[in-house]
Amino acid sequence: MGFDDQLPPKTRLLRAAAELLANSEGSAVSTRQITKLAGVTAPTLYHHFGTKEGLFDAVVSAGFEEYVAGERDFAPSGEPLEDVRRMWDNHVRFGLTQPHLYLVMFGNIRPESRPSIVADAEALMEEMLNKAAASGQLNVAPREAARSILAANVGVTLMLIAEPVEDRNLELSTMTRDSMISAVSTDKARGAATGDAGKSSVVVAAIALNAALQASHSDQLSSSELKLFLEWLHRISSSS
Template sequence: MDDAKARTRQQILEVAAGILEREGAQAVSTRSVAAAAGVRAASLYQFFGDKDGLLAALAIHAFDLYLAEKQTVTHTDDPVADMRGGWDVHVGFGLAHPAFYLLMFGTDVPGRRAPAAGQAHALLLRFLDRVAAAGRLRIPPAIAAELCMAAVTGVTLSLIGAPAEDRDPGISARMRDIVIDSLVTDPVPAAGPGLAPLALALDTAIAVGDRLPLRPVETALLRDWLGRLAR
């Protein structure tokens, strides 16, 4: 795509994003966006196909904004504290951009995964791998990620749906602490954390690290043993 076409596409996307944030997804139509952007409807169809294609592009655009806000979370030596910070940024983004959030994490078709769910899940796993590597995760990262995503999206959607005057500003923090505290152990004492967290930490290191000097069957067996020890 040449520079002129790329600029036109970005202009259309920004105009559509403005309509989405001001009026909601029901107001985003090929006709309304083309008129507001000052382009022919044919140009919009060329770039996005139809309304569903435009909304899909908006979901990607919204996720880029979401990632930019996630980058504001300062990484510390405490991965659990970073998890709490990541939770707060997630909820804050949803309340600041409710129409974007509903497009990213909502779905109007049962069984169809929300557009941003897979990407957000992968991002959360990075945080949880750090927690597991520190020996502080009670359960495997993949299961912890499912629980965290269900909780944080649930509380965010609940807050978005509540009238502003009825929102409890503390509900997100209470949910955050209940969920995260149930998933992690206390900081590792000098005497050692116990076998299960150490097994999880080693298994995570094997999963994300370099190749081991073991044959694949040996690596698989080792990870199976570690999984049993982590239960």
């Protein structure tokens, strides 16, 4: 069925399952679809993988190796916290590129396989944070920081996956990422080079005024004036 007949059936099953899992938008994938695409019959699948879940686990293992490879495959920048940011972004990118694989890995609740994968991902993050801790950039234990950061990372990625593609806003990711990192690290205020106290107080005041205006329905401005006013407020308060 349009699949390389030279490959051994086990490989063909793995590829067929991965392909169907990747293309089916959330809906279930049946063993009959898989075996048909792989060009084998049902018992072959159960001979090699025992169960449908077993086949999916094998696919997930392959996917996790790809994930780990992605998390390791960049030159360390010498700045550990910067590398943590890259790991975060890699994580999100992996989730958005392979949402179904990601959901099986991080979204499901499967008392056996999931914790092990999560533990491995945590270990990767902790490893990186150890370097930051060694140079005095962390104010909490690396393990706890890794767990906390990874939890937020998973939450953000799930949010983004669940959103329609057209209005996915990656700023949610970068903002949460920097919040988490700055909270566990000693050197606060990323981008402090450009940030100064006066400007940030403008932002704070603008945000406060915006919230207060919307809550109070002040009639000091006409509706058209208010609209423009709020637009400018937004421009001010979204500058960082």
